[in-house]
Amino acid sequence: PKIYKSFSFQTPDNLFKEETLADVLPFKERLDAGLEEHKIKTRKAVFVLASSRIASRDVVIPHVKENRIRTLLYANSAEYFPVDLEKYQLSYRLLDEVLLNQGVKLGEGSPKEMIDAYKSLAKVCLLTLVDLDYIGNAATQLLEKNIKNDLYAAVRLEEDTTMITIVRENKI
Numbered sequence: 001p002k003i004y005k006s007f008s009f010q011t012p013d014n015l016f017k018e019e020t021l022a023d024v025l026p027f028k029e030r031l032d033a034g035l036e037e038h039k040i041k042t043r044k045a046v047f048v049l050a051s052s053r054i055a056s057r058d059v060v061i062p063h064v065k066e067n068r069i070r071t072l073l074y075a076n077s078a079e080y081f082p083v084d085l086e087k088y089q090l091s092y093r094l095l096d097e098v099l100l101n102q103g104v105k106l107g108e109g110s111p112k113e114m115i116d117a118y119k120s121l122a123k124v125c126l127l128t129l130v131d132l133d134y135i136g137n138a139a140t141q142l143l144e145k146n147i148k149n150d151l152y153a154a155v156r157l158e159e160d161t162t163m164i165t166i167v168r169e170n171k172i
Helices: 025-037 066-075 112-124 135-146
Strands: 044-049 055-062 088-098 101-111 128-134 151-157 162-168
Touching: 044 112, 055 066, 066 088, 088 112, 112 128
Parallel strands: 044 128
Antiparallel strands: 055 101, 088 101, 151 162
């Protein structure tokens, strides 16, 4: 989606407790005030999640029809994510096709309770949840769409991690 306006505010300390929602009211109040102040009327939302509990993998799979990729990934998911998949949700996006294989960004192995918490947050805040995405995937898509045909390094510095992404001709 295109972003026409944005604003930010400090996330209240008690919003999440062990990846589940705790005290939503301060968040909702800050969100509503920000939307009003910036004259933003839409209630559509995309949440971008940043968590050490989200796993991300790039894998190469045999070339299959797109409607069969999900089935293939779930069938082989134990190889990619050594976790109990009853508690996780997988998603992917096609990166590139190379000869007879496909590069797939198995973007998220996300804990289902975390996803449910964000869905609940959207509901309480009267937002229509359009999508959930992992921050690494969202940043990658932004880079691929906005910097054309160059070689560059994108560096993301955080308190406890640094991520360097090298892109050439829109390919990571």
